[in-house]
Amino acid sequence: MENYKHKVAYYETDKMGVTHHSNYIRWMEEARVDFLDKIGFSYKKLEDMGAISPVIGVECEYKISTQFDDVVEIQVEVFEFKGVKLTFKYTITDTKTGKVVAVGKTKHCFLNKDNKPIILKKEFPELAQKLTELAIK
Numbered sequence: 001m002e003n004y005k006h007k008v009a010y011y012e013t014d015k016m017g018v019t020h021h022s023n024y025i026r027w028m029e030e031a032r033v034d035f036l037d038k039i040g041f042s043y044k045k046l047e048d049m050g051a052i053s054p055v056i057g058v059e060c061e062y063k064i065s066t067q068f069d070d071v072v073e074i075q076v077e078v079f080e081f082k083g084v085k086l087t088f089k090y091t092i093t094d095t096k097t098g099k100v101v102a103v104g105k106t107k108h109c110f111l112n113k114d115n116k117p118i119i120l121k122k123e124f125p126e127l128a129q130k131l132t133e134l135a136i137k
Contacts, residue, residue, distance in 0.1 A: 001038055004031035004074045005095070008066050018065040024102050025058060028090045031074035032106065035088075039134070041127050049124060050113055053086070057107035064094070064101045071095045078134040083121050085109050086131060 012023045036042055046053060066072060072092050079089035085107060092102040110118050120128040 001035075004034045004076065006030060006072050006074065008068055008070045008072070010068045013068050017067055019067065019070075021060075021062060024060050024062065024092065024104065027072065027074060027092065028058075028060070028076075028088075028104055028106060031076045031090060032088055035076040039130055041130065046127075051118065051120075051124060051127075052111050052113070052115075053108045054111065055106050056085075056109050058104065060102055060104035062102050064099055066094065066101050072101060077136055078131055079105060080137040081128075081131040081135045083119055083128065084117060089136075 006027050008019055008023075012019050014020045033043055036046075043053075071094075073095050075091040075093070077089045077091075079087040081087075086109075087105055087107050090102075090104045090106075091100060092104070093099065094101050110120050110123075112118050112123075118124075120131070
């Protein structure tokens with residue numbers, strides 16, 4: 001599966017000319033949405049099925065700064081899936097140098113439209129199976 005790419009926009013940089021740290025979190029979300037589209041379970045489809053998947057935790061470790069006009073590639077992996085909670089892992093790499101600029105994780109749960117927790121294996125077995133197959137842990 002092809003990784004998500006993002007070109008650093010001027011407005012994403014700060015007075016020092018480097019990408020503001022908050023943007024890496026946004027890029028992880030962009031990449032996650034793209035990843036779910038590619039595996040056939042877009043956020044729109046999930047919502048139409050009656051499920052939402054809020055972020056319940058996020059972490060990001062910054063390695064090297066990026067600047068305006070850099071292009072980064074974001075690899076998304078299903079790090080861990082336990083049926084109720086899901087963790088994605090992100091590796092953000094500078095396409096020009098090949099160096100890792102940041103690594104991160106987001107943790108999610110699954111809720112129904114009434115904001116009640118759901119067990120994916122019971123409610124949406126096809127999605128649960130796909131996530132289980134893709135999980136690296």
